[in-house]
Amino acid sequence: MKCSRCKKLACVALPSHNAGFCPECFPLFFSKQVATAIRREKMFTHDERILVALSGGKDSLGLMLELKLQGYDVTGLHIDLGIPDSSWKARKKVEDFCEKNELNLEVFEMEKWGLPISDVNEFVDRPVCAVCGKMKRHHFNRIAREGGYDALATGHNLDDEVARLFANTLRWDTAFLSDQGPVLPAAEGFVRKVKPLFRLTEFETANYAFLKGIEIHSDPCPYSTGASFTNHKELWGELEYRSPGQKFQFYNGFLQRGKAAFAELEKEIGADLKPCEECGSPTSVGVCSICRIKKSVHQKKTEAGLV
Numbered sequence: 001m002k003c004s005r006c007k008k009l010a011c012v013a014l015p016s017h018n019a020g021f022c023p024e025c026f027p028l029f030f031s032k033q034v035a036t037a038i039r040r041e042k043m044f045t046h047d048e049r050i051l052v053a054l055s056g057g058k059d060s061l062g063l064m065l066e067l068k069l070q071g072y073d074v075t076g077l078h079i080d081l082g083i084p085d086s087s088w089k090a091r092k093k094v095e096d097f098c099e100k101n102e103l104n105l106e107v108f109e110m111e112k113w114g115l116p117i118s119d120v121n122e123f124v125d126r127p128v129c130a131v132c133g134k135m136k137r138h139h140f141n142r143i144a145r146e147g148g149y150d151a152l153a154t155g156h157n158l159d160d161e162v163a164r165l166f167a168n169t170l171r172w173d174t175a176f177l178s179d180q181g182p183v184l185p186a187a188e189g190f191v192r193k194v195k196p197l198f199r200l201t202e203f204e205t206a207n208y209a210f211l212k213g214i215e216i217h218s219d220p221c222p223y224s225t226g227a228s229f230t231n232h233k234e235l236w237g238e239l240e241y242r243s244p245g246q247k248f249q250f251y252n253g254f255l256q257r258g259k260a261a262f263a264e265l266e267k268e269i270g271a272d273l274k275p276c277e278e279c280g281s282p283t284s285v286g287v288c289s290i291c292r293i294k295k296s297v298h299q300k301k302t303e304a305g306l307v
């Protein structure tokens, strides 16, 4: 196959675009998709300050590099989750990557904050991933808000978005469906959230990271019970294989024709939010769920004589 742009030998075939690219031209295709996403969805401008959530994986590091190359004012934020034998490796990859590429980085340590994920695993009677995900979202938003950033960017790609949309649709979860999309506008206590990689598949982000020589953290988390949405991603892989372009059609069709109806529905249900008495994050009760979890773990550890 020949590169669709320069006619040299292609190394990446993209049936959904009816195209293929060589190692030099593929990053240009990638950049164009990111630029189109930012422009069409009005994600942010060159005058704004963007905080990028960095896990150490291919998506977040690829996004950070691409935004920097496009001249945006970006700062990375890594959350050190405090998972034994795992978190330090992810953190090291992020720190090395930022140093090598001269990128600003903030690191937030869950252990220092008072609740590493190892304690959640031991003392919270709920699936650890559900609580961990909630905590990460909480701190990303809080740090972006307190730091005065204009937007928080995450590395969610098209496969992530399609799998999530599919799961929400199977459950007809109107609250999640009303919020799903590449941009979640700022609201009282919430910073604008953006997903500049939503037009690119996991295959495409992996190729970008590889071609740019990005060293990623890919070890599985010891608490993982199997990646979330794995089954849905496999199903969609099959659909996309049979009919290239299905993923984007499904997601884009929802944005164009489905989302507004769910947003309208949820507007009527919407709860009143006020700042958490402990941490200032928006909540519908006095103290937010994250602060309550932290308190309850602390109490359990005190009772067990561990603090």
Ligand code: SF4
Binding pocket: 081, 117, 128, 129, 130, 132, 133, 221, 222, 223, 224, 225
């Ligand atoms: Fe957190 Fe679960 Fe992901 Fe591990 S697998 S980092 S516990 S969400």
Ligand code: ZN
Binding pocket: 276, 277, 278, 279, 280, 281, 287, 288, 289, 290, 291, 292
């Ligand atoms: Zn709180």
